[in-house]
Amino acid sequence: MAGKKVSLFVQCLVDSMFPQAAEAMVSIFQRLQIDFDYPTQQTCCGQPAFNSGYRKDATVAARRFIEIFENEAVIVCPSGSCVHMVRHHYPELFADDPEMLARAKTVGSKTFEFTQYLVDELNLSNIGAEFPGKVTYHDSCHLSRGLQINSQPRTLLRHIKGLEFIEMKDSDTCCGFGGTFAINYPDISTAMVDEKIENILASGAEVVTGCDISCLMNIQGRLSRREENVKVMHIAELLASTAGGQS
Numbered sequence: 001m002a003g004k005k006v007s008l009f010v011q012c013l014v015d016s017m018f019p020q021a022a023e024a025m026v027s028i029f030q031r032l033q034i035d036f037d038y039p040t041q042q043t044c045c046g047q048p049a050f051n052s053g054y055r056k057d058a059t060v061a062a063r064r065f066i067e068i069f070e071n072e073a074v075i076v077c078p079s080g081s082c083v084h085m086v087r088h089h090y091p092e093l094f095a096d097d098p099e100m101l102a103r104a105k106t107v108g109s110k111t112f113e114f115t116q117y118l119v120d121e122l123n124l125s126n127i128g129a130e131f132p133g134k135v136t137y138h139d140s141c142h143l144s145r146g147l148q149i150n151s152q153p154r155t156l157l158r159h160i161k162g163l164e165f166i167e168m169k170d171s172d173t174c175c176g177f178g179g180t181f182a183i184n185y186p187d188i189s190t191a192m193v194d195e196k197i198e199n200i201l202a203s204g205a206e207v208v209t210g211c212d213i214s215c216l217m218n219i220q221g222r223l224s225r226r227e228e229n230v231k232v233m234h235i236a237e238l239l240a241s242t243a244g245g246q247s
Contacts, residue, residue, distance in 0.1 A: 001122065005035040007072035009111065011079035011213065012044050014234075018213045024240035025078050025114055028127060031240075036076075039068050047085040050093070051179050059093045063100065066090070066107050074121075075111040078236055080143025080212050083113045088146060113143065114236060115211055119152040126159035131241040134164045136205035138196070138219065139172035140212035153211055153235055160238060168203040170195075177218035193222045200230055207231045209238055 006029065010022045029036050046061030065086065069075050077083050087108040094100035118124045137157060143149045150172075157165050176182060176192025196219060200208050210216050213234055220232040 001032055001034050004032075004122075005037070006074045006076045006117070007069060008036055008038045009042065009045075009069065009075050009077040009082070010038070011077060011082045013213050013217065014078055018217070018234065021078050021213055021234035021236050024234065024236035025076075027240045028118075028236065032122075032124075032127065037072075039072075042068050045082045045085050046093075047082060047089075048179060050085065050089055055093060058089075062086075062090050062093050062104070066100070066103050069111075070103055070107050073110065074117070075107070076114055076117045077111065078114045078211070078213070078234065080113045080140055080147055080149060081214060083111055083116075084142040084146040086111045113147060113149055113211060115152040115156055116147070116149050119155055125155050127156070127239055129156075129159075129163075129239045129241050130161040131238050132162040133207055134166055134203075134205045135207045135209055135238065136166045136168040136200060136203040137171060137235075138168070138175060138200075138208060138210040138215060140210055140215045141172075141174050141178075143211050144172050149211070153209075156235070156239060157209070160241070163238070166203045166205050168205070168208075169199045171199075173199075175215045175218050177215050179214070182218065189218075190222070193218055197222055197226065197228065201228065205230065207233055207238075209233050209235045211235050 014021045044061050045065050046058035050058035090104035090108060091101060094104050137153060174192055175196045176189035182189040208230055216232050223230055
């Protein structure tokens with residue numbers, strides 16, 4: 001896709017704990033011959049501070065994000081929750097600052113979640129992936145409810161050669177993570193993720209995937225503690241897979 005270029009916004013958890021998701025995203029852009037860059041000065045988008053009520057600190061992070069990315073043509077992130085933060089909460093933070101509000105809205109308008117960008121902006125459904133196995137999908141809350149991204153990941157999954165896609169019951173029910181929610185209310189969070197695990201197991205899938213590594217981390221942790229034999233993969237990892245293994 002000559003002429004296309006994206007700037008990668010890599011979520012903190014991906015950067016620090018699950019770099020394979022970002023590496024998979026990079027390999028896909030390389031396969032599609034889309035140029036990309038990665039501003040190395042990028043830091044957290046400010047979502048943890050915002051969700052915890054520290055709006056002053058969140059504003060500092062938001063201002064830095066805008067300064068780093070505002071001159072980029074397209075910004076792509078493998079995380080629905082972070083894209084939701086940029087699009088919907090940055091305008092809140094700068095509601096009383098007309099200049100920054102305009103800059104925040106401009107940045108938000110060109111910031112996309114990874115699957116949304118592939119399907120809605122590039123009009124792609126089949127990117128040449130191949131993955132043998134039964135896969136089910138978890139709809140993360142910010143992605144499905146906040147950004148209304150539901151069909152795009154499914155479109156991509158259904159076009160992966162060899163993949164059998166299985167819808168799980170209540171796929172859009174929260175997994176119980178919710179950032180600090182899981183820390184502040186561990187018993188409730190555990191009950192919620194256990195319900196999610198039961199739905200995953202009932203689907204008969206060998207792999208559970210999604211677009212937010214935070215949810216997948218929570219699900220993976222509980223699967224591991226319960227010693228369940230289901231693999232967890234970010235959707236970018238599945239899309240990067242080819243007949244000879246991950247590209």
